Amino acid sequence: MGIQDAIGELSSLLGQRLSRSKSDLELHGASETHFPLTPPDAVAFPKTTEDVAQIVEICARHRCPVIGFGTGTSLEGQSQAPEGGVTVDFQHMNQILEVSQGDMFVRVQPGVTREALNEELRATGLFFPVDPGANASLGGMASTRASGTTAVRYGTMRDNVLGLEVVTAKGEVLRTGTRARKSSSGYDLTGLLVGSEGTLGLITELTLRLHGIPEATSAAVCAFEDVPQAVETVIATIQMGVPMARIELMDVDSVRAVNAYAGSDLVEKPHLLLEFHGSESAVAEQAEIFGDLAQDFGGSGFQWAAKPEDRTALWSMRHNAYHAILASRPGARCLVTDICVPISRLAEAVEACRADLQSSDIEGPILGHVGDGNFHACLLFDEANAEERARVLEASERLVDLALSMGGTATGEHGIGIGKRRYMEREHGAGWAMMGAIKTALDPDNIMNPGKLVPPRN
Amino acid sequence: MGIQDAIGELSSLLGQRLSRSKSDLELHGASETHFPLTPPDAVAFPKTTEDVAQIVEICARHRCPVIGFGTGTSLEGQSQAPEGGVTVDFQHMNQILEVSQGDMFVRVQPGVTREALNEELRATGLFFPVDPGANASLGGMASTRASGTTAVRYGTMRDNVLGLEVVTAKGEVLRTGTRARKSSSGYDLTGLLVGSEGTLGLITELTLRLHGIPEATSAAVCAFEDVPQAVETVIATIQMGVPMARIELMDVDSVRAVNAYAGSDLVEKPHLLLEFHGSESAVAEQAEIFGDLAQDFGGSGFQWAAKPEDRTALWSMRHNAYHAILASRPGARCLVTDICVPISRLAEAVEACRADLQSSDIEGPILGHVGDGNFHACLLFDEANAEERARVLEASERLVDLALSMGGTATGEHGIGIGKRRYMEREHGAGWAMMGAIKTALDPDNIMNPGKLVPPRN
Ligand SMILES: Cc1cc2nc3c(=O)[nH]c(=O)nc-3n(C[C@H](O)[C@H](O)[C@H](O)COP(=O)(O)OP(=O)(O)OC[C@H]3O[C@@H](n4cnc5c(N)ncnc54)[C@H](O)[C@@H]3O)c2cc1C
Ligand SMILES: Cc1cc2nc3c(=O)[nH]c(=O)nc-3n(C[C@H](O)[C@H](O)[C@H](O)COP(=O)(O)OP(=O)(O)OC[C@H]3O[C@@H](n4cnc5c(N)ncnc54)[C@H](O)[C@@H]3O)c2cc1C
Numbered sequence: 001m002g003i004q005d006a007i008g009e010l011s012s013l014l015g016q017r018l019s020r021s022k023s024d025l026e027l028h029g030a031s032e033t034h035f036p037l038t039p040p041d042a043v044a045f046p047k048t049t050e051d052v053a054q055i056v057e058i059c060a061r062h063r064c065p066v067i068g069f070g071t072g073t074s075l076e077g078q079s080q081a082p083e084g085g086v087t088v089d090f091q092h093m094n095q096i097l098e099v100s101q102g103d104m105f106v107r108v109q110p111g112v113t114r115e116a117l118n119e120e121l122r123a124t125g126l127f128f129p130v131d132p133g134a135n136a137s138l139g140g141m142a143s144t145r146a147s148g149t150t151a152v153r154y155g156t157m158r159d160n161v162l163g164l165e166v167v168t169a170k171g172e173v174l175r176t177g178t179r180a181r182k183s184s185s186g187y188d189l190t191g192l193l194v195g196s197e198g199t200l201g202l203i204t205e206l207t208l209r210l211h212g213i214p215e216a217t218s219a220a221v222c223a224f225e226d227v228p229q230a231v232e233t234v235i236a237t238i239q240m241g242v243p244m245a246r247i248e249l250m251d252v253d254s255v256r257a258v259n260a261y262a263g264s265d266l267v268e269k270p271h272l273l274l275e276f277h278g279s280e281s282a283v284a285e286q287a288e289i290f291g292d293l294a295q296d297f298g299g300s301g302f303q304w305a306a307k308p309e310d311r312t313a314l315w316s317m318r319h320n321a322y323h324a325i326l327a328s329r330p331g332a333r334c335l336v337t338d339i340c341v342p343i344s345r346l347a348e349a350v351e352a353c354r355a356d357l358q359s360s361d362i363e364g365p366i367l368g369h370v371g372d373g374n375f376h377a378c379l380l381f382d383e384a385n386a387e388e389r390a391r392v393l394e395a396s397e398r399l400v401d402l403a404l405s406m407g408g409t410a411t412g413e414h415g416i417g418i419g420k421r422r423y424m425e426r427e428h429g430a431g432w433a434m435m436g437a438i439k440t441a442l443d444p445d446n447i448m449n450p451g452k453l454v455p456p457r458n
Numbered sequence: 459m460g461i462q463d464a465i466g467e468l469s470s471l472l473g474q475r476l477s478r479s480k481s482d483l484e485l486h487g488a489s490e491t492h493f494p495l496t497p498p499d500a501v502a503f504p505k506t507t508e509d510v511a512q513i514v515e516i517c518a519r520h521r522c523p524v525i526g527f528g529t530g531t532s533l534e535g536q537s538q539a540p541e542g543g544v545t546v547d548f549q550h551m552n553q554i555l556e557v558s559q560g561d562m563f564v565r566v567q568p569g570v571t572r573e574a575l576n577e578e579l580r581a582t583g584l585f586f587p588v589d590p591g592a593n594a595s596l597g598g599m600a601s602t603r604a605s606g607t608t609a610v611r612y613g614t615m616r617d618n619v620l621g622l623e624v625v626t627a628k629g630e631v632l633r634t635g636t637r638a639r640k641s642s643s644g645y646d647l648t649g650l651l652v653g654s655e656g657t658l659g660l661i662t663e664l665t666l667r668l669h670g671i672p673e674a675t676s677a678a679v680c681a682f683e684d685v686p687q688a689v690e691t692v693i694a695t696i697q698m699g700v701p702m703a704r705i706e707l708m709d710v711d712s713v714r715a716v717n718a719y720a721g722s723d724l725v726e727k728p729h730l731l732l733e734f735h736g737s738e739s740a741v742a743e744q745a746e747i748f749g750d751l752a753q754d755f756g757g758s759g760f761q762w763a764a765k766p767e768d769r770t771a772l773w774s775m776r777h778n779a780y781h782a783i784l785a786s787r788p789g790a791r792c793l794v795t796d797i798c799v800p801i802s803r804l805a806e807a808v809e810a811c812r813a814d815l816q817s818s819d820i821e822g823p824i825l826g827h828v829g830d831g832n833f834h835a836c837l838l839f840d841e842a843n844a845e846e847r848a849r850v851l852e853a854s855e856r857l858v859d860l861a862l863s864m865g866g867t868a869t870g871e872h873g874i875g876i877g878k879r880r881y882m883e884r885e886h887g888a889g890w891a892m893m894g895a896i897k898t899a900l901d902p903d904n905i906m907n908p909g910k911l912v913p914p915r916n
Binding site for chain 1: 558560561562602603604605609614616617626630631632633634636637638639640641642643644645646647649650652653654669670693697698699737739740743796798799800801802830831832861864865866867868869870871872873874878882885886887888889890892893895896898899900911912
């Protein structure tokens, strides 16, 4: 069988760096959320681009599936192995290769995590802004087109990847992009690969745009009587062009969960969590405009976190919200929705979501990157309870339909993987077949992360 | 023959809206720069997406080339018809379909020009920033991934197209993108089509991101003793993170040409032309920082153009620079180079370019969007002088090599078309073949703008 033959050759090539241990297979076949375990047949740990090229070349010859793996935090089953094969774990390719202060970019291997990168950059006065909460790998983040709390100001991975080195489905190494700030030189291959979830090739190097650490940063929380008030404040802020660095919503259920988990003492009301970046005067100006708007919409209990340690505590509370929500119902699994709608429809979308969950009797705390019109409901269910699971899946499907009916998207940032593939035709129509045609052209034997994102091969 | 059969059918479909007049064929086969006339066999003037779909469907059946046409201002022969066929001129598809103030986007047909769009938007407080100088069509601008003077602040067409409606090579209509501000829903088809120069399909509608007209705008010019001083000032400004709205260089030859053409009286020295956008206080702060930096680098003769009419005069002078340079040598043709390098290499690149032109005895005034590291030399030559033409072509090739050796690109914004196709392999290596594979998958019969951008079909 192809897979076993590939593994035989890989084992000679990689020795100890090819694992078939049960724990490795299970770790790499698991999901952060609710998908059943689907382990690969082996896990490879390359150290160099050359290793990766050889791994893919061997797998290509034997038509063995190849699945990239960063830190496995993706939420739609992207890094699982539903058709078996070889998972390529990039944890040993974790070098920062070059930092250019003059041109404000960094060149990294894909296994570098965003926290490790920013740690390393600290002395340079520069930072990499994309922040999905989880300490994900940069290769994984590019592959899912991740974003997070700072996208409202600094954009997503789409905007912050300048170029890639990629191993194609044939095992060929190619480079996309340049170090220049813009280019009109042919098809945007970088843009095509960002968000392709490892279905078109493996990323072995990334050139990323950096940003200057702002002169001043301040963060704040503000409570509201209800979610629509909070959301209307966000809409007004965005429409006034205030360049918010972060603007996050937590509904009252999320607030309760984080209070219990992190020992914080936010009043039990919906909250916005904010961050302002700029010069001292710009930050003061932005904060004043925001404060006025919040007051107009009934905001209260505005609290500053100007000291770095208070800010860190605030954002770590936010980043742990997922775990806090899981902990609020011990033993439960979570299906995280991720719809994104035009800003003007956001209040309506959040309210419709809350009403739907309430009437379906589903626990689903809501939080989100509301400056982008993007929010998540964490739908909790008991895995052993098939009826509850089905109810949650149906609700998540209705939420996708809601987003699409408003001109939005099924996923603002988590991607497609296994979980959202069934909505692709609804969202893209003939565009989904176009994605399939591109996939077939670049990976005729369908070895790169099969079973995800694109239409099933006939 | 396929083309003639297609024209027969098209003529029944379109009646008067299919032209075979000599003047129409020549107009659509000409180039703004130096490429020989290559007329199509007919020019179609669709009014609706349905028209376009039918035109392409007919051409597909007869394997007849289809070339999109906006305003024909592209500079690398993109809209010419080297293999004949039918040019689809979008001038009658010039409706603005929807303006959303709340979500800050506009939906337009492809024939709307950027000036017409901004005229229409004036009352809304919003504007569309991408500005290639020429009054190009938005469909053409998306197709070449255009940018221009404001890209340093607002990005290029890559950053400002939210979604498209496209007629594929099969004559199928599909939509890409959504109205949400971000999405991780599959391959970025919008990004793939932007910059594809009509080789993958025809754009029949665009959804574009709008920006708020800034509270305050001010513009200025500043003279420098030499080009390196001007460029060092730009580098320092960008590296300090000053959010310049425009920062343009004209070398002394360009200054002479525009003085003669526009009757302006800039001192005969290299100049930077600047624009600042923001709140009153932000603009004042930016201008002060810039002024200090310019002084450090020997800038002088700082002059403000705070009144709208002075600003308009300034930018219309800049936008007419190409024509001014052409007029400086009556009867001459111009090859416009368009290299883009990392900012840190910009001074070196501009100096190397000047030295090369001087030693090759070529007249080539330099100007550019230096905030992006992007500049143009307008290489003048006498069309009847084969030796001079060859000398100019060789110089332009050396400039591309220079850009690539610095980690830059052969084209910052003008695109590939016919003129830069021979540099694609040098810039992209195996990536160019990947572009070819995508093209073949989406347009198996190679009817969409053949002879441009991608590798020749075997
Ligand atoms: C608590 C929590 C909060 C989160 N919050 C956010 C958020 O705010 N925003 C957000 O965008 N996401 C969020 N996520 C999701 C997740 O962090 C992102 O999807 C992230 O981009 C995944 O990175 P990873 O390194 O874990 O990738 P993995 O899960 O390992 O892989 C993701 C996909 O990329 C592919 N891949 C990985 N590495 C490569 C490579 N080098 N080359 C090619 N393909 C590769 C994999 O095959 C897979 O398809 C969150 C997750 C958790 C658990
Ligand atoms: C004086 C002058 C200054 C310029 N300055 C700049 C500058 O600063 N920045 C810059 O980027 N460019 C500049 N240009 C170049 C030019 O304006 C741009 O390339 C512009 O984007 C071309 O738009 P157009 O409508 O004229 O397109 P066209 O020239 O008509 O077509 C360009 C390409 O797009 C295709 N196309 C057109 N419409 C469609 C459609 N609806 N669907 C699919 N394909 C289509 C054509 O087939 C062709 O391949 C300048 C040109 C001139 C003459």
